[in-house]
Amino acid sequence: MKYTLPPLSYEYNALEPYIDAKTMEIHHTKHHQGYVDKLNTALEQYPVLQEKSLSFLLSHLAEIPEDVREAIRNNGGGHYNHTLFWETLSPSPQKSPQGNLLKKIEETFGSLEEAQDTLTQAALSRFGSGWGWLWTDAQGNLSISSTPNQDSPLMEGGIELLGIDVWEHAYYLSYQNKRADYIAAWWHLVDWNIVEKRYNNSTS
Secondary structure, eight states: OOOOOOOOSSOTTTTTTTSOHHHHHHIIIIIIHHHHHHHHHHHHTOHHHHTSOHHHHHHTGGGSOHHHHHHIIIIIHHHHHHHHHHHHBOSSOOOSOOHHHHHHHHHHHSSHHHHHHHHHHHHHHOOSSEEEEEEEOTTOOEEEEEEETTOOGGGGTOEEEEEEEOSGGGTHHHHTTOHHHHHHHHGGGBOHHHHHHHHHHHHO
């Protein structure tokens, strides 16, 4: 099958003033589209891989033919990560998790605020391009980490709940080199309802 760029559930200007419309448009139609196009090109060489889900490909990279492995890792990872990223953002987000996820966050990190601070620091400390993650294993145990480039916890057997893109193309037009300001703004857009659903699905 061919992958396609998923439409957003909101307009490019809907996340202002936290993320500007031009950044959203370029990020979605140029960067994300580029990952989709290059992923499809890599998969053309191996029709059998087209029958596998993207999550399967990314979690079984050692089984991918070596000549397309990096292309699938980078571009498949870019497609996967960005799809999750867009879905997490909302112009009218639920401001905190409820139920099982909130309980687990408090057990693991002490409080939601401490979890947010830990994820902020993970994203801030990522040298160069990459992502900060809140993720879980199949038993519901939470972790926070960062990954380079378009890697993710999925590649190590994890299940992503929340990811922040800290490639400069995600924020440079408005924030230049002020990654901390971008991350602080991003928190205003995180829809914890979506994150909660991912957590509940991962442990069901």
